[in-house]
Amino acid sequence: MSPKTLYDKIWDAHLAHQAEDGTCLLYIDRHLVHEVTSPQAFEGLRMAGRKVHAPDKTIAVPDHNVPTTPGREDPANMTEDSAIQVAALDRNARDFGIHYYPVSDIRQGIVHIVGPEQGWTLPGMTVVCGDSHTATHGAFGALAHGIGTSEVEHVLATQTLIQRKAKNMKVEITGRLAPGVTAKDITLAVIGRTGTAGGTGHVIEYCGEAIRDLSMEGRMTVCNMAIEGGARAGLIAPDEKTFEYVKGRPHAPKGAQWEAALAWWKTLYTDDGAHFDKVVTIAAEDIEPVVTWGTSPEDVLPISARVPGPGDFTGGKVEAAKRSLEYMGLEPGTPLTDIKVDTVFIGSCTNGRIEDLRAVAEVVKGRKIAEGMRAMIVPGSGLVREQAEVEGLAEIFTEAGFEWRLAGCSMCLAMNPDQLAPGERCASTSNRNFEGRQGRGGRTHLMSPAMAAAAAITGRLTDVRELM
Amino acid sequence: MDKFEKLTGVAAPMPMINVDTDMIIPKQFLKTIKRSGLGKNLFDEMRFDDEGRERPDFVLNRPQYRNAEILVTGDNFGCGSSREHAPWALLDFGIRCIVAPGFADIFFNNCFKNGILPVVLPQAQVDMLMKDAEKGANARMTVDLDAQTITTSDGEVIGFEVDAFKKHCLLEGLDDIGLTLEKAAAIESFEARAAAERPWV
Ligand code: SF4
Numbered sequence: 001m002s003p004k005t006l007y008d009k010i011w012d013a014h015l016a017h018q019a020e021d022g023t024c025l026l027y028i029d030r031h032l033v034h035e036v037t038s039p040q041a042f043e044g045l046r047m048a049g050r051k052v053h054a055p056d057k058t059i060a061v062p063d064h065n066v067p068t069t070p071g072r073e074d075p076a077n078m079t080e081d082s083a084i085q086v087a088a089l090d091r092n093a094r095d096f097g098i099h100y101y102p103v104s105d106i107r108q109g110i111v112h113i114v115g116p117e118q119g120w121t122l123p124g125m126t127v128v129c130g131d132s133h134t135a136t137h138g139a140f141g142a143l144a145h146g147i148g149t150s151e152v153e154h155v156l157a158t159q160t161l162i163q164r165k166a167k168n169m170k171v172e173i174t175g176r177l178a179p180g181v182t183a184k185d186i187t188l189a190v191i192g193r194t195g196t197a198g199g200t201g202h203v204i205e206y207c208g209e210a211i212r213d214l215s216m217e218g219r220m221t222v223c224n225m226a227i228e229g230g231a232r233a234g235l236i237a238p239d240e241k242t243f244e245y246v247k248g249r250p251h252a253p254k255g256a257q258w259e260a261a262l263a264w265w266k267t268l269y270t271d272d273g274a275h276f277d278k279v280v281t282i283a284a285e286d287i288e289p290v291v292t293w294g295t296s297p298e299d300v301l302p303i304s305a306r307v308p309g310p311g312d313f314t315g316g317k318v319e320a321a322k323r324s325l326e327y328m329g330l331e332p333g334t335p336l337t338d339i340k341v342d343t344v345f346i347g348s349c350t351n352g353r354i355e356d357l358r359a360v361a362e363v364v365k366g367r368k369i370a371e372g373m374r375a376m377i378v379p380g381s382g383l384v385r386e387q388a389e390v391e392g393l394a395e396i397f398t399e400a401g402f403e404w405r406l407a408g409c410s411m412c413l414a415m416n417p418d419q420l421a422p423g424e425r426c427a428s429t430s431n432r433n434f435e436g437r438q439g440r441g442g443r444t445h446l447m448s449p450a451m452a453a454a455a456a457i458t459g460r461l462t463d464v465r466e467l468m
Numbered sequence: 469m470d471k472f473e474k475l476t477g478v479a480a481p482m483p484m485i486n487v488d489t490d491m492i493i494p495k496q497f498l499k500t501i502k503r504s505g506l507g508k509n510l511f512d513e514m515r516f517d518d519e520g521r522e523r524p525d526f527v528l529n530r531p532q533y534r535n536a537e538i539l540v541t542g543d544n545f546g547c548g549s550s551r552e553h554a555p556w557a558l559l560d561f562g563i564r565c566i567v568a569p570g571f572a573d574i575f576f577n578n579c580f581k582n583g584i585l586p587v588v589l590p591q592a593q594v595d596m597l598m599k600d601a602e603k604g605a606n607a608r609m610t611v612d613l614d615a616q617t618i619t620t621s622d623g624e625v626i627g628f629e630v631d632a633f634k635k636h637c638l639l640e641g642l643d644d645i646g647l648t649l650e651k652a653a654a655i656e657s658f659e660a661r662a663a664a665e666r667p668w669v
Contacts, residue, residue, distance in 0.1 A: 023633040027662065050645070081499035132550040146549075160648060164631070230547065434491065435491060440494070440496075
């Protein structure tokens with residue numbers, strides 16, 4: 001048998017049908033559903049008189065458009081359109097008999113945090129969700145990617161997805177990270193290197209010593225942003241850390257099933273000599289804490305750098321850089337550390353887990369946020385929030401001057417009232433710095449939780465290593 | 469889904485790279501639970517100023533492009549989120565075909581599911597079509613899916629590639645779910661096999 005990549009193995013194990021022209025039906029093990037991209041899909045099912053094919057493999061949670069302020073169990077405290085979307089999900093979950101975590105449930109949270117937390121996400125699975133950051137689940141060695149609403153409907157009705165196999169891409173991070181450099185810096189540095197279209201048509205497997213050294217949460221951060229590099233999915237081969245993380249979770253296998261699962265999971269790695277269509281290698285030692293300066297996640301620079309000018313680019317990027325600089329209100333040549341920020345957002349499926357909050361607490365403990373700064377921390381799930389309270393982190397945050405919110409996507413996409421005002425500048429741990437992403441006219445700089453914490457304290461983009 | 473066979477229409481030039489889904493349809497318009505009605509907010513932040521007035525220099529606000537049905541644009545169009553509201557908004561506005569050197573994967577797929585044809589061409593040919601589109605409302609291009617050609621206003625013909633299955637579905641206006649349900653037996657036998665091999669799933 002010819003050597004296979006991890007992606008090849010998972011693909012082969014889920015191929016339900018292959019047509020002569022190469023079009024495949026890929027079987028889906030877990031389908032995660034949220035309130036924004038699903039209503040039209042359920043409406044489609046109703047109109048055609050169809051059922052959900054595998055309700056026990058379908059998990060719904062409202063997250064994108066829910067308020068993150070107290071009292072939200074009462075729809076009266078939601079904006080009208082949020083209330084409509086949440087009510088539609090409530091009803092669809094009930095009518096179609098799928099698993100559901102409503103806002104009143106402590107397990108509610110961002111769909112990509114809830115899945116792993118509850119043990120829904122397991123190695124070797126296929127996982128989809130109507131959200132492009134489904135790539136997050138790839139940290140478990142699961143083939144996970146975002147789909148559109150038509151595909152949501154297709155998966156609901158058939159538990160399969162029409163697919164063509166993607167190409168294999170390897171991203172290897174050799175060596176060890178320096179202190180103060182995190183998973184977020186790795187994933188941003190990779191996009192900075194490959195560009196936002198570098199992974200288009202590929203599934204990325206991240207490997208190398210620096211990836212192995214990451215915790216499961218760090219690995220989720222890396223895979224989360226595979227989509228920002230253009231890849232539909234990112235993968236990391238499961239290992240002892242993965243099994244350790246999964247063990248004992250509510251929906252993880254138990255007893256004899258656990259043993260059987262483990263035996264299969266241990267076969268999930270890329271064989272020696274397997275073919276990759278594209279390979280990128282980065283030395284961990286070369287990665288510094290980074291931030292984005294522009295309006296594309298590929299606009300990444302080490303915090304020690306200066307704002308670039310259009311002349312630093314070629315091709316279509318010259319115009320794009322001009323536009324970005326204007327939108328971001330930045331002058332070429334300015335040291336990045338001179339850029340003042342108005343707001344700090346810590347949260348999202350990229351960096352809303354407990355380790356992220358611990359990293360923030362480490363920087364802000366005993367300090368206060370800069371004067372006039374608006375800073376908020378939005379935990380990724382109710383359970384993360386609870387854990388942070390148990391560990392005393394919440395107290396550190398509120399004493400430093402942060403707002404301590406309820407779980408949801410919040411200012412990652414700013415569908416709810418958590419938004420930037422035009423021209424407001426934000427240090428954010430989320431994953432997209434697109435124009436208007438965090439509010440019309442809002443200016444986003446992406447970075448790690450520790451770096452965002454540092455910015456909250458000093459009031460400007462800051463090298464966190466100065467505060468360590 | 470509407471069929472896509474042959475389209476002759478005005479092409480709007482949008483020479484930008486990395487046009488993302490937040491630009492195509494900002495999230496404040498994702499609050500609907502319907503598919504229709506999004507066209508009026510297509511490219512909202514580029515099309516309207518903070519007071520909601522049209523920005524006269526934005527391509528789709530210029531008189532000659534108001535009825536554009538084809539968009540010629542830069543690389544990596546549709547990057548960002550999986551929101552199908554992006555193709556819904558384009559379709560609702562009247563765009564049925566987008567020509568670019570490259571598209572983001574999820575967006576590319578979403579187009580086909582909504583009767584929009586995304587055409588990938590080498591940069592040089594996109595540049596040529598961009599020039600043609602810049603001529604304005606008389607620059608009507610013809611996109612023929614069956615023949616896999618685009619004919620410029622000057623009668624120049626450019627061929628393009630398209631996945632055979634996707635082409636078939638678009639030409640016939642076929643619903644994916646119906647097609648897949650015809651393979652129910654294959655899905656069931658897969659499920660039986662998987663349940664034996666990986667019972668923990
Ligand atoms: S936190 Fe942001 S990226 Fe993650 S699921 Fe929510 S909106 Fe999407």
